[in-house]
Amino acid sequence: MKKIIVPVDFSEHSEYALQTAASIAKKQNSEIIVVHMLELSNAIITQKQSYAMEEAAFYLKLAEKKFQDFLNQEFLSDLTVTPIIKHYKIFSELNDLAKEEGADLIVMGSQGASGLKEIFIGSNTEKVVRNSSVPVLVTKGKAVVSDLKNAVFGCDFSDDDIVPYQNAKNLLKKLNCNLQLLHINTPYGKFKTTKEMKEKVAKFLTKANESELTFKDVAYVSDYTVENGILEYAHDQDIDLIVLATHGRKGLAHFFEGSISEDIANHSDIPVLTFKI
Known part of the structure; x- marks a missing residue:
């Protein structure tokens, strides 16, 4: 298993997914690609007005800062972790990214028994599952760090x-x-x-x-x-x-x-x- 993709929104449930991916990656000697879907409209990104460009730059910088803090985890030590920021919240893009990177697995977090929310609003987890040509592991409210038997x-x-x-x-x-x-x-x-x-x-x-x-x-x-x-x-x-x-x-x-x-x-x-x- 060469690469594992983990979409995150910096919540505790995405941290559980990241910890799960780290546990697998250490056993499989895999690289982890951590993806944050930054919800910027095309209008904000392409507008020439200075305020729009400044707003886009602000959100990008904020995401980069959150990434630095979020990835400062002991369980990620000795692992190759690549952060990626996507400018649109189109979850079918994760499948395109998985193909580009040759990923073997996508790991996502959810709240568990109370429904697929918290990390991804609405049915975005289901959208990833439906569009993904690679396996998707959905963790349920806690990290999976022990061996799956x-x-x-x-x-x-x-x-x-x-x-x-x-x-x-x-x-x-x-x-x-x-x-x-x-x-x-x-x-x-x-x-x-x-x-x-x-x-x-x-x-x-x-x-x-x-x-x-x-x-x-x-x-x-x-x-x-x-x-x-x-x-x-x-x-x-x-x-x-x-x-x-x-x-x-x-x-x-x-x-x-x-x-x-x-x-x-x-x-x-x-x-x-x-x-x-």
Whole structure:
């Protein structure tokens, strides 16, 4: 893992994300790229009036000063940290930056169970997840500094989930984190009999080159909603990380309907890692 991007707004939750990234970077010998999205309109930046130019310069200098103070952290010692200031608060730009830098991971902070706010107002975290072609790790209200030991990948075992699962497994292998597959059976819409589940799981495992795994190696939960099933299982099994596949701009997670995936990210107090389908 060469580079990790951390978008920050200098809040305590962005500090948690930065501390999480630092913990990973020290184990992977990675560079951290810290990005602040400076909300300056195009009018302010391009206007020739002296007051507009002075205002833009003021905010840039203020951001630079905040960066100096924010990055003066003991946990960043012995790490290569590159600060970057973007002039627009367009969060899809993070994906462009990730591509330019060849980043392997984006780490973001959120408030956790009370919703994705505090560090990014509104649904900006979701915008990053939907636009990102690299994995996004969302920390939930505190820094992740201990080793991630057990992760669960919730999916519907469709062909679309194969590549995200393989990518998740490869990334988590670098972190020495075990990844388990989880099937949620609900009484609505996509309910499956045991026979149907076995057949679908068997096909998935074969296509994913997981011939050593069998039906019994996959976890199964029955619940009224996918969200409740994943969250209950994660807590019952002391899971350190929830992994989801995302469908880009069409919304989070191929097998989720409506806003269920957003609800998982919003309500989970466990870190969430997303991979784009």
